[in-house]
Amino acid sequence: MKTLSDILYNVSIQAVHGNTDITVNTLTTDSRSVGSGDAFIAVKGVHVDGHVYIEKAIAQGATAVICETLPAQLADNVCYVQVTNSANTSGIMAGNFYGNPSHKLQLVGVTGTNGKTTIATLLFRLFTKLGYHCGLLSTIQNQIGDTVIPATHTTPDPINLNALLAKMLEDGCLYVFMEVSSHAIHQQRIAGLKFAGGIFSNITHDHLDYHKTFDEYIKVKKSFFDNLPAGTFALTNLDDKRGTVILQNTKAKKATYSLRTLADFKGKILENNLTGLVMLVGETEVHFRLIGEFNAYNLLAVYGAAVLLGIDKAKVLQALSDTQGAEGRFDYIISDKEQIIAIVDYAHTPDALKNVLATIKNLRKGNEQVITVVGCGGDRDTTKRPVMGDVAAENSDRVILTSDNPRSEDPAAIIHEMETGVPVHLKKKVISITDRKEAIKTAITLANREDIILVAGKGHEKYQEIKGVKHHFDDKEVLLEMLKMMEK
Ligand SMILES: CC(=O)N[C@H]1[C@@H](OP(=O)(O)OP(=O)(O)OC[C@H]2O[C@@H](n3ccc(=O)[nH]c3=O)[C@H](O)[C@@H]2O)O[C@H](CO)[C@@H](O)[C@@H]1O[C@H](C)C(=O)N[C@@H](C)C(=O)N[C@H](CCC(=O)O)C(=O)O
Numbered sequence: 001m002k003t004l005s006d007i008l009y010n011v012s013i014q015a016v017h018g019n020t021d022i023t024v025n026t027l028t029t030d031s032r033s034v035g036s037g038d039a040f041i042a043v044k045g046v047h048v049d050g051h052v053y054i055e056k057a058i059a060q061g062a063t064a065v066i067c068e069t070l071p072a073q074l075a076d077n078v079c080y081v082q083v084t085n086s087a088n089t090s091g092i093m094a095g096n097f098y099g100n101p102s103h104k105l106q107l108v109g110v111t112g113t114n115g116k117t118t119i120a121t122l123l124f125r126l127f128t129k130l131g132y133h134c135g136l137l138s139t140i141q142n143q144i145g146d147t148v149i150p151a152t153h154t155t156p157d158p159i160n161l162n163a164l165l166a167k168m169l170e171d172g173c174l175y176v177f178m179e180v181s182s183h184a185i186h187q188q189r190i191a192g193l194k195f196a197g198g199i200f201s202n203i204t205h206d207h208l209d210y211h212k213t214f215d216e217y218i219k220v221k222k223s224f225f226d227n228l229p230a231g232t233f234a235l236t237n238l239d240d241k242r243g244t245v246i247l248q249n250t251k252a253k254k255a256t257y258s259l260r261t262l263a264d265f266k267g268k269i270l271e272n273n274l275t276g277l278v279m280l281v282g283e284t285e286v287h288f289r290l291i292g293e294f295n296a297y298n299l300l301a302v303y304g305a306a307v308l309l310g311i312d313k314a315k316v317l318q319a320l321s322d323t324q325g326a327e328g329r330f331d332y333i334i335s336d337k338e339q340i341i342a343i344v345d346y347a348h349t350p351d352a353l354k355n356v357l358a359t360i361k362n363l364r365k366g367n368e369q370v371i372t373v374v375g376c377g378g379d380r381d382t383t384k385r386p387v388m389g390d391v392a393a394e395n396s397d398r399v400i401l402t403s404d405n406p407r408s409e410d411p412a413a414i415i416h417e418m419e420t421g422v423p424v425h426l427k428k429k430v431i432s433i434t435d436r437k438e439a440i441k442t443a444i445t446l447a448n449r450e451d452i453i454l455v456a457g458k459g460h461e462k463y464q465e466i467k468g469v470k471h472h473f474d475d476k477e478v479l480l481e482m483l484k485m486m487e488k
């Protein structure tokens, strides 16, 4: 067992009251899970200040308290460590507690508004195919080789994160691919991690409820690259407006990918249809199973990162050509009788929705209608709602606005906010149906032979969260069931 003093290695300490030469059972930032002999780290959160729970943590058995402000009364037999930043400290302490697994792994972080799950999953599948034992930390799930560990966040909190990395290392993983969300960067969930490299996909409108301004959102994403040291790589998308600025202050080796301009990893789309993409990657023509221009970017990012990690270019392209994308990302079925194409996609930002609808437009052979079913999540960025209503209406023949995960909000009110973005002349295309199952059913009723239905926003999710309760819901399952019923 490690001592508190071991675990405090590299922490910026202001003051210590008590003995740091004590063993620590486990670390936690949540008083509700404190047990005897644990160290409690008090972190200021979005809703409450963890410092409020110090007494409770001690009552439950905490023998060490790490905090920014010391309580007025100090208990005997408890070691208090005052630090400059508790959130940052929890990352560093978690690393020390679990033996800094990231220092012994090749850890690659993927950040950006859209494409993180796709890129991280493709990298995991590619390297697995190449014969390496790998780990994955993603929105859909965490994985250690074939073993799936459910994910609660896109990027876990630092304690769970380091515990998972330690398990991966113990299991013999060499490479770990992880999504790095902007919330995670801002909340220091990745503090103390050692990355082999970082990838930037793109930055567009999302999470302005949390980051307040777009500039602030960019700054947070940029700080991930600012903190990458020399000897690592930073791979960016040159076709994104912010692709260059994001790497401005990094010490990492810079590398670029692009479909439009000269770059270290240059691609060109030759064909883009329902069977996949044919691309020129450098000088090599390759067929990929993924669909759409946005996936051409994701594939280039994956190719670039694999090459930067030292894998042979030809080997990468050969294995990547046959690699499947992540669940619920442009996941389609074609109905037996009417040949209706029904697509499930995780587009939950204006840019993702625009991209996925542009891809669908390219797939049309004639006058097929595009019918979009989409909603916006509750307790999330409200400013994207009217924009997504507009994007859906501008780029579809029919739109059914519906619920996503309303969470604590009134679903009808969210839909109303989406409606306000629909231009007057497009209003006749749009109807609103709060019940997502009914909305999907209506889309199928409206569809004629060979029409295309897009069900956007929930992708792989197997639930719908309403007033704190997660009810089973699976877009693909509903589509399959309804198509079967209607075509009987
Ligand atoms: C807005 C946000 O990101 N919140 C995260 C944050 O919670 P918080 O700041 O609200 O915490 P809080 O309730 O104020 O509590 C502050 C501190 O007091 C402690 N506490 C609290 C109550 C108590 O009784 N005792 C106690 O000790 C808490 O454990 C915490 O350490 O810190 C928690 C612990 O790490 C996270 O679980 C929580 O994620 C919430 C559940 C969440 O939904 N986050 C989403 C928005 C998120 O992080 N999403 C990104 C992906 C987004 C994307 O790219 O699309 C992700 O990485 O998953």
Ligand SMILES: Nc1ncnc2c1ncn2[C@@H]1O[C@H](COP(=O)(O)OP(=O)(O)OP(=O)(O)O)[C@@H](O)[C@H]1O
Residues within 6 Å of the ligand: 112, 113, 114, 115, 116, 117, 118, 119, 139, 154, 179, 201, 202, 294, 295, 297, 298, 328, 329, 330, 345, 346, 347, 348, 351, 352, 353, 355, 356, 459
């Ligand atoms: N490179 C890309 N550029 C723009 N849109 C993309 C890109 N890749 C995927 N998308 C769109 O965004 C959706 C979400 O993709 P993905 O899950 O890979 O992103 P993410 O960044 O992991 O999202 P989250 O922030 O929720 O974790 C996809 O279903 C697709 O519609």
Ligand SMILES: N[C@H](CCC[C@H](N)C(=O)O)C(=O)O
Residues within 6 Å of the ligand: 139, 154, 348, 376, 377, 378, 380, 404, 405, 457, 458, 461
């Ligand atoms: N990681 C994103 C996912 C959004 C998915 C969408 N279905 C929603 O619930 O808003 C978030 O937590 O904001």
Ligand SMILES: [Mg+2]
Residues within 6 Å of the ligand: 116, 117, 118, 138, 139, 140, 154, 179
């Ligand atoms: Mg993701």
